[in-house]
Amino acid sequence: MIFFDMKKELTFALNYALNKGFQIHPDAFKILENLDIRKLERIIKEIVKEKTKQKLFQINQDDLETYLGIKEDTTLQSEIEVLFDPTTKITTGEGVKGYNALFSSRFNKLKRIISDRPESRKLKSIASTKTAKSKDDLYVCGLITSRISERNITKLVLEDPSGSFDGIVFDSELQKTAGTLLTDQFVMARISPGKNSVMIIKDLILPDIPDQAVNKSETEAYAVFLSDLHIGSKFFMEEEFTEFVSWLSSPDPVARKIRFVLIAGDIVDGVGIYPNQDKELVCLTIEEQLKKTVGLIDKIPKNVKIIIMPGNHDPGRRALPQPAIPKKYNSDLWEMENVVMVGNPAVVSLNGVKVMMFHGQSIDDIVKTTPGLSYNKPTNVMKHLLKARHLSPIYGSQTPIAPEMEDLLVIENIPDIFHVGHVHRAQLDMYKGILLVNSGSWQRQTPFQASVGMTPNPGIALMVNLKTFKVFHQNYNSNSENILQS
Numbered sequence: 070m071i072f073f074d075m076k077k078e079l080t081f082a083l084n085y086a087l088n089k090g091f092q093i094h095p096d097a098f099k100i101l102e103n104l105d106i107r108k109l110e111r112i113i114k115e116i117v118k119e120k121t122k123q124k125l126f127q128i129n130q131d132d133l134e135t136y137l138g139i140k141e142d143t144t145l146q147s148e149i150e151v152l153f154d155p156t157t158k159i160t161t162g163e164g165v166k167g168y169n170a171l172f173s174s175r176f177n178k179l180k181r182i183i184s185d186r187p188e189s190r191k192l193k194s195i196a197s198t199k200t201a202k203s204k205d206d207l208y209v210c211g212l213i214t215s216r217i218s219e220r221n222i223t224k225l226v227l228e229d230p231s232g233s234f235d236g237i238v239f240d241s242e243l244q245k246t247a248g249t250l251l252t253d254q255f256v257m258a259r260i261s262p263g264k265n266s267v268m269i270i271k272d273l274i275l276p277d278i279p280d281q282a283v284n285k286s287e288t289e290a291y292a293v294f295l296s297d298l299h300i301g302s303k304f305f306m307e308e309e310f311t312e313f314v315s316w317l318s319s320p321d322p323v324a325r326k327i328r329f330v331l332i333a334g335d336i337v338d339g340v341g342i343y344p345n346q347d348k349e350l351v352c353l354t355i356e357e358q359l360k361k362t363v364g365l366i367d368k369i370p371k372n373v374k375i376i377i378m379p380g381n382h383d384p385g386r387r388a389l390p391q392p393a394i395p396k397k398y399n400s401d402l403w404e405m406e407n408v409v410m411v412g413n414p415a416v417v418s419l420n421g422v423k424v425m426m427f428h429g430q431s432i433d434d435i436v437k438t439t440p441g442l443s444y445n446k447p448t449n450v451m452k453h454l455l456k457a458r459h460l461s462p463i464y465g466s467q468t469p470i471a472p473e474m475e476d477l478l479v480i481e482n483i484p485d486i487f488h489v490g491h492v493h494r495a496q497l498d499m500y501k502g503i504l505l506v507n508s509g510s511w512q513r514q515t516p517f518q519a520s521v522g523m524t525p526n527p528g529i530a531l532m533v534n535l536k537t538f539k540v541f542h543q544n545y546n547s548n549s550e551n552i553l554q555s
């Protein structure tokens with residue numbers, strides 16, 4: 070055993086045991102080395118006392134783990150089930166016909182969701198309201214094709230399979246709601262005919278999330294929420310991420326209970342994602358970037374299950390929904406026994422807790438067109454998505470959406486946890502009992518982000534106790550401004 074260059078508290082503890090005739094196993098030594106030095110003396114004295122009674126004069130790893138309560142708890146469950154993965158459902162219909170199918174699927178799915186509302190019993194098709202004789206209020210639903218705010222009114226155009234409807238919102242409170250509606254979002258409206266054949270919108274009803282019971286894990290397993298590693302980028306915080314990965318095997322009582330690591334996209338920085346990207350890369354090919362990724366996640370203990378979902382920087386396809394990162398780029402990832410590869414978005418069950426994972430590409434378009442929403446509060450945008458029951462409502466802006474026959478971005482399955490990344494700001498919140506996690510990033514501010522005034526808070530690992538839903542975080546960023554705000 071090398072006493073050279075050792076902390077004096079550790080030397081004292083070792084000498085104490087050796088002088089009492091004890092041997093210390095090298096694995097036990099490793100644990101002692103990582104302990105809080107203030108506790109060392111007390112711990113070693115206790116163990117020596119106990120083992121002297123038993124007349125066993127070797128201190129091994131097991132003794133320390135038992136004493137410290139860090140012995141691997143085999144009663145903690147780590148059951149994972151993929152409830153939804155778009156990878157095998159992707160068909161990519163082509164052309165206009167494909168988009169008609171997509172929007173009709175969106176309309177039908179959301180109409181079914183809203184049919185749980187009592188008002189929906191009075192729903193009429195848009196075409197039938199044109200000939201309605203009654204002076205009673207009517208209910209229609211559809212996708213928003215246009216929203217215009219003028220002076221003190223807001224004009225909305227709604228479309229359903231029977232036709233389209235122009236309505237005006239006069240009420241100032243209701244105009245605030247109308248102002249937050251996104252193009253192509255589904256909404257139900259209470260309407261009544263006004264003067265000069267103008268239709269007045271009197272209420273706007275979103276599909277939203279009903280009150281519901283949250284599923285919890287029976288045992289206290291923890292899940293870690295990560296995203297936006299950007300491995301291969303010059304700005305990937307490799308040192309900090311490596312430190313976090315080694316913390317996962319440390320004696321810390323929380324680390325010892327971690328059974329899941331979820332990565333919500335932008336695992337690697339990719340190649341050719343933005344102009345002149347090669348100048349900001351340390352690994353110049355996708356293969357090299359993924360190889361490095363495998364090297365890093367291989368250090369995560371094997372009793373931790375890892376779920377990997379792609380983002381806009383990862384290989385596969387850019388348009389939503391995205392398939393899992395294809396095997397051809399790195400078969401090791403697919404073959405690792407503790408890794409599960411899924412597409413974007415995905416829904417997984419962790420010990421019965423439903424987690425909806427989405428990279429979050431649509432946040433860019435929503436922040437740009439919606440008053441009151443910003444990159445600094447990504448969880449507010451996440452609430453917006455839940456209310457709309459759609460992960461990417463706006464079609465035809467920056468976020469590419471594929472012309473699938475079925476709209477796989479409708480939020481049909483209500484999650485217990487909603488996990489999003491993309492905007493590089495770690496943040497937590499709650500909405501209708503759903504825990505909202507934006508998992509931040511492990512990439513320092515890029516020159517592009519600096520040029521647009523985007524301030525990420527990278528290097529924060531968020532984790533959740535799946536039994537109590539209590540939240541923890543580990544901050545690996547030395548910059549004290551990069552705190553977690555909610």
Ligand code: D5M
Nearest residue numbers: 297335343381382433491492493517523
């Ligand atoms: O994007 C991280 C965040 O930065 C995300 O909110 C988009 C924004 N971003 C990044 N590059 C651009 C460009 N070129 N235009 C507009 N917004 C951008 P990430 O997915 O990690 O690149």
Ligand code: ZN
Nearest residue numbers: 297335491492
């Ligand atoms: Zn990113």
Ligand code: FE
Nearest residue numbers: 335380381491
């Ligand atoms: Fe991204």
